[in-house]
Amino acid sequence: MTTTASCTAPASATRLEHDLLGDRHVPTHAYYGVHTLRARENFPITGIPIGTYPDLIHALACVKQAAARTNAELGLLPRDIATAIEAACIEIRSGALADHFVVDVIQGGAGTSTNMNANEVIANRALELLGRDRGDYSTIHPIEHVNMSQSTNDAYPTAVKIALQFLTRRLNGAMGQLAWAFTVKAEEFALIVKMGRTQLQDAVPMTLGQEFATYAAMLNEDIARLGEATTLLTEINLGGTAIGTGINTHPQYSAINCAHLREISGFDLSIAADLVEATQDVGAFVHLSGVLKRTALKLSKVCNDLRLLSSGPQAGLSEINLPAVQAGSSIMPGKVNPVIPEVVNQVAFEVVGNDVAISLAAEGGQLQLNAFEPIITHSLFKSILHLTNACHTLTDNCATGITANTDHLRAIVERSxxxxxxxxxxxxxxxxxxxxxxxxxxxxxxxxxxxxxxxxxxxxxxxxxxxxxxxxxxxxxxxxxxxxxxxxxxxxx
Known part of the structure; x- marks a missing residue:
């Protein structure tokens, strides 16, 4: 990464920046600027910076890169400035400067602080690439140049939708691996007879393979539903700017920008037919959250079954054995607990809570904008990331190592x-x-x-x-x- 004299300044050194509230001293080493500085002070909420979510930072850089390319193509932005901005965005997309995205994930302002954090980091890195000092905004300005033809109200939700597509792609893969693990077990247990149960009472015989095949089918159904929900995320409001009317944009900006963003992001994005509606509507996020809740509840039910079927080993059902992954007690010798299903249960509880938060935030929107997209974003990201990790640990540390107590199952059938x-x-x-x-x-x-x-x-x-x-x-x-x-x-x- 190119450096300048400012990069070697003492950590205590500052540069003076100005915004509508006045002057503030910003650390010289920081790529962010005065707007980000104020946001850090205003929102000491979670202690989790937006840089914790690399997919969001990647998506923000995609949006800013596409905008710079479009503005240059339309003759609105000098080529050298656009090139420097694009180069900075490419670096950020590769993971550079993540520790300079420091605004708290929960913030007021409908995501403005996140957008400004991105604008400032990109502007200051672009300045360096041109051989200028950070903070030399007369050359490249965070708002005048990096944010040209944009508003937080179209740039931020577009970036969120792109980030969610990155995230759901990985969740889809994790769910698929878990479904496959259950399918393998279904084949392994295909001819092992056991008693089926309804209302925890003996019902009629089935095979253990059928029981596990059901778990695979449940997951595969939700993989399909997740795909449908993700499709809704491809419709964006970029070019609508403040409230969807497209103020301060070139008539061709929206279409050209979308084409560039499709190429840069790799997703088949399209511009919403009604940008005013798209700017205030968070229905796609609500729908995705509902699918995540559905998936979480099904996973939790499966884990309830695994815990019940493995209960014992002497005084429970003891029909299957879960892999022993750690000691289960500090006082009871030999005790092993179903800790992997238990942690998945807890992720499910969290996802349900996140869905409630998203629902309330969606309802709380007013007039032409929903100001609560940051909590929607944070909640969705947590749900997807934790579900992805839960699927991985359930696959690797539990499902693949499950064994059946065949003789015991047969004896139960004959006695039932x-x-x-x-x-x-x-x-x-x-x-x-x-x-x-x-x-x-x-x-x-x-x-x-x-x-x-x-x-x-x-x-x-x-x-x-x-x-x-x-x-x-x-x-x-x-x-x-x-x-x-x-x-x-x-x-x-």
Missing amino acids: IGIATALNPYIGYSSATKVAAEALETGRSITELVVEQGLLTRVQVEEILRPEVLIPSLRRNLPTVSTHTSENRGLSR
């Missing part, structure tokens, strides 16, 4: 009165009901009672309880099981 439903077509409803009641009362297995009472032979019961016979969806060219009583007439069908 739930298999009376499976035997119903073969021994009749009346006999099945009596056997189920006796099994429940005595604690003896259905299989034992059916064989003892001569209703079926053990070989016949074992044949019926084969996965392919027990579960209709698995049937493939099954042999006919012979029977000898009129009540068993349904056995060969």
Whole structure:
């Protein structure tokens, strides 16, 4: 990175900058300027700077680069200044100067402080590239040049939408990996019979593979929904400036800029048909948040199942084993807890809370602008980043290492009165009901009672309880099981 004399100045050195409120001394080493300085002082809220979100900084640089290129093409911006601005933006997109994006993620002003932080950092880096000192705004000005033909109200939400597309792309990949891990387990457990349950009570038999295939299907459904929500983020209001009327822009600016931004960002962006509506509407963000909440709730339900199915090891269901990843207690020897599903549950709780914040912020918009896009942005980013990380840890540290307690699952099926439903077509409803009641009362297995009472032979019961016979969806060219009583007439069908 090119340096100037100002870069070697003492850390305590300052330069004087001016805004509408007056003069302020800005640290000489800083690429940001007076507007950012005031924002840092005004918004000591989270302690999290916008530079924490590299996708947002990348997206802001994309927007500013496209604007500089467009303004130069329209003859509004000198070529040398536009070239320097573009070069600074390219550096920032590659990760440079992230520590100079210092405004708090939660801020008043509808994102103005974020926009100005970007304008100032880009302007000062562009000045350096031209051999000028930081703060020499008579050459390149943060507002007059970097922010030319823009307003925070179109530049900021456009950058947010681009950043969200970067983020959702990675979430999509993480969800896909988790769905695939469950699919692999579904195939591994395809012929392991177990009892299905409704309302935590024994229902009818199924396979463990079917249970895990359901988890994969649930995730794949939400991958599709996430794709639909992301499509809404490709419509932008760039060129609408303050309230969507396009004041202070060239008539061709919006179309040309969008074309350049498509090329720079790599996303198929389009200009909204009604820029006034698009400037005040945050519906795409609300919709995306709803999809994220849906995904989080499904993931949480899956994790509830994993915790329940692995409960024990002696006093719980103990149908599956989750990988042991750390000791579970400081006092109970040998205890191992389902910590990976637990952390995913907590991410889900957070996403639901973020959705509430986004909903309230969306409702709180007034007239031609929603001033609360910073909290919407922060909440969406947290939800996506944490869901992405949750999917990765659930895949790598849990799902891929799950094992089945096959013999225990089989024994549960044979002891459960739930298999009376499976035997119903073969021994009749009346006999099945009596056997189920006796099994429940005595604690003896259905299989034992059916064989003892001569209703079926053990070989016949074992044949019926084969996965392919027990579960209709698995049937493939099954042999006919012979029977000898009129009540068993349904056995060969």
